[in-house]
Amino acid sequence: MKGNTLKIGNVKLANQLMLAPLLGVNCTAFRLMCHEYGAGLVFSQMIHSMGLVKGERNRDTMIDFIKDERPLAVQIIGRDPKIVVESLQYIEEYADIIDLNFGCPDADVLGQKMGAYFSKHPEGMSKIINAVASATNKPVTAKIRIGWDSQSLNHTQQAKIIEDAGAAAITVHGRTKDQQYAGKANWVAIKQVKDKVNIPVIGNGDVREPEDARKMLDQTGCDFVMIGRAAMGNPVLFRKCNEFLDHKKLLPRLTEAERGKLILEFIALYNKVQKIKRFTELKQHAMWFCKDIRDATGKRREIAKAEDEAGLVSVIKQQFST
Ligand SMILES: Cc1cc2nc3c(=O)[nH]c(=O)nc-3n(C[C@H](O)[C@H](O)[C@H](O)COP(=O)(O)O)c2cc1C
Known part of the structure; x- marks a missing residue:
């Protein structure tokens, strides 16, 4: 996407700021509060597709969505395209966007050949995205890391596969699987993805202050900025970022x-x-x-x-x- 339209597929967003998917953090109240303080889009925490399909008993605990928090992206993680598609029936009515997790670096997730496993096997993403995009009329997005380790950066290859498979946008967390959450996020890689694809790019990694959001947009050309850890306990950050992006104004710290x-x-x-x-x-x-x-x-x-x-x-x- 060259030139920002504040849209992901047919979903119009109020601004360029998004709350990242955060497992164990993004409860209903927190997502809603982030919306109220200015996040244009909020993501659910990742939900295991197999858990949704097989977990009759605790399915209810995974589906904690309410109508006031729209627009909402619901994130699914899975390995088998059939199961991921089957899981849609439980979440589709609540979601404006279906997001697929191809970046989780947890050993348990990797052991199940999901999440960042796909940064090593990017062709596999294609089947899942294709299947999901054919099964829903909601925009389907994907979230990746920039590679397995520093020796195997393949973000542009992943991004092209994701675009060609029919995704409506891509989130790039500028770290490798090996980095987990440490080290500096690689914003050059985010720019390289932006230069490669024509779908909107959501930049993610190390946005902590309003100035960081401005810098990420300027340095990478990304269309949207996703904020993770800095938003925890700090939904007001979205208001501060909006104020800075719109009016170059830095709001004072809360007393x-x-x-x-x-x-x-x-x-x-x-x-x-x-x-x-x-x-x-x-x-x-x-x-x-x-x-x-x-x-x-x-x-x-x-x-x-x-x-x-x-x-x-x-x-x-x-x-x-x-
Ligand atoms: C506690 C925690 C939980 C996370 N849960 C998810 C998740 O469910 N799905 C996902 O795609 N990323 C998850 N992430 C990664 C974040 O979405 C984000 O990509 C990462 O924290 C980098 O952004 P930041 O530097 O703004 O924190 C998680 C990160 C943290 C710290």
Whole structure:
């Protein structure tokens, strides 16, 4: 795609910012909050296609989508095109976009010949994308790493295969499978993909501040910017990035009281929208929200002691003087 239209397939997006798929992080409330603070698109955490198809008992726990969080990309991971297609029936109605994970580096996932396994066997992606794109009228996208290791970078080859197979966009996480999440993301590789294909390219890796989003767009020419770790406990980052991209304005850091209010807002949202509520999950999010503040360690320690929601709320009020 030369020239940005803010569209993935037929799905129109409000801006260029996306919340990355994050396993164990992207619960309903968090996705919704990221939307509210300015993410143009949010991704689900990865969902195992086989789990959806065979896991009758816990299928419900995997499908935690609500209508208020549209547009939403639901990410599926799988190996067998037939099973991936079969899994669509459980998620399609909630998804505006179906995303395929070809980048997960976990040993267990690789052992099942899924995720980043495909960076070594890129031809295999073609069959899955083809099958899924034929089975749905939703745009199908794919998320990759730039290769298996530094000796075998093959991002442009992967990207071409993905485009030719009928994908509507590609996300490039600028790291190899071997890098996992360490080292610097390779933005030159993202640019090389952008130069190679005509579908929208979503750049991903190391966007932590509004200025990084601007730099990634400028240096790589990518169409969209996906933010992962820096968004954890920090949905306001999307508002800050939008403000900087649109008006070159850097919003001030949240005060401690504002951050406390944000955590209380998250707790209220979690209560309202989360289908299956887990106190440990809520507490974990509260800890992630303790970023860039005075005595974050001490605050996390106090949060860890909370035994129930009322206790958590009272710790937040006390620690953040809200
Ligand atoms: C806790 C965690 C969970 C993740 N879960 C997924 C996932 O389910 N699917 C996926 O494609 N990538 C997953 N990723 C990778 C991120 O989507 C993203 O590609 C990576 O963190 C790089 O972006 P960042 O530098 O902005 O964090 C995960 C990363 C982290 C840290």
